[in-house]
Amino acid sequence: MSxxxxxxxxxxxxxxxxCLNRPEVLNAYNTQMRDEIYQIIGAAEExxxxxALIIRGEGDRAFxxxxxxxxxxxxxxMAIARQVRWERDVWGLLWAIEKPVIAxxxxxxxxxxxxxxxxxxxxxxxxxxxxxxxxANLGMLPAAGGSQTLSRIAGIPTASSMLLAGNAMxxxxxxxxxxxxxxxxxxxxxxxxxxxxxxxxxxxDRSMRAMKHAIRKGIDLPLESGLDLELNLAxxxxxx
Numbered sequence: 668m669s670x671x672x673x674x675x676x677x678x679x680x681x682x683x684x685x686c687l688n689r690p691e692v693l694n695a696y697n698t699q700m701r702d703e704i705y706q707i708i709g710a711a712e713e714x715x716x717x718x719a720l721i722i723r724g725e726g727d728r729a730f731x732x733x734x735x736x737x738x739x740x741x742x743x744x745m746a747i748a749r750q751v752r753w754e755r756d757v758w759g760l761l762w763a764i765e766k767p768v769i770a771x772x773x774x775x776x777x778x779x780x781x782x783x784x785x786x787x788x789x790x791x792x793x794x795x796x797x798x799x800x801x802x803a804n805l806g807m808l809p810a811a812g813g814s815q816t817l818s819r820i821a822g823i824p825t826a827s828s829m830l831l832a833g834n835a836m837x838x839x840x841x842x843x844x845x846x847x848x849x850x851x852x853x854x855x856x857x858x859x860x861x862x863x864x865x866x867x868x869x870x871x872d873r874s875m876r877a878m879k880h881a882i883r884k885g886i887d888l889p890l891e892s893g894l895d896l897e898l899n900l901a902x903x904x905x906x907x
């Protein structure tokens with residue numbers, strides 16, 4: 668794979684290690700990072716050796732501080748925000764990928780950084796995280812699904828607090844709300860993430876794909892339709 672300027676990519680056995688690599692600006696998200704993440708996730712999905720993915724941030728201060736305001740301005744229009752999304756739909760790619768994805772979070776997890784994490788299957792956080800969606804202060808809506816994923820994952824009260832009031836959340840509040848799955852010390856974040864990724868990578872590919880499909884598609888279906896989906900996936904998974 669070609670070299671990248673905003674991402675560090677490595678494979679740890681059968682795990683794709685994707686590291687946002689702009690620590691000098693708290694791993695702020697720009698169009699170059701967007702393009703490189705899009706390429707890497709697509710390649711990891713196609714790589715038969717990769718069974719699970721970890722997304723993390725370089726440096727000791729942030730997973731991702733959101734959009735790079737030196738590129739997008741202090742208050743980019745909704746049209747610009749959505750254009751940035753749809754030119755390379757990283758968010759849609761993350762939602763659709765059939766392999767399990769773990770977000771290893773530390774420090775600031777802001778704006779598009781939080782939206783990226785919300786599209787992952789697991790979120791492991793250090794105890795120093797700050798989670799925030801600042802769009803209310805900018806007179807905007809989230810451009811990468813945050814208004815929909817946050818309420819589904821952490822509930823409407825949490826979504827209202829963060830989206831309407833612009834309130835931040837710390838790690839303890841995040842785990843109580845269900846926003847993150849586990850809190851670990853900063854020294855252990857990669858060990859914990861690799862341990863989970865290795866566990867997931869050892870499960871059969873077919874059942875993992877089917878399980879992700881059942882979870883993600885079933886949440887918006889009536890129960891009866893969801894049960895039908897589960898049955899059809901189980902039959903297909905068993906090769907019947």
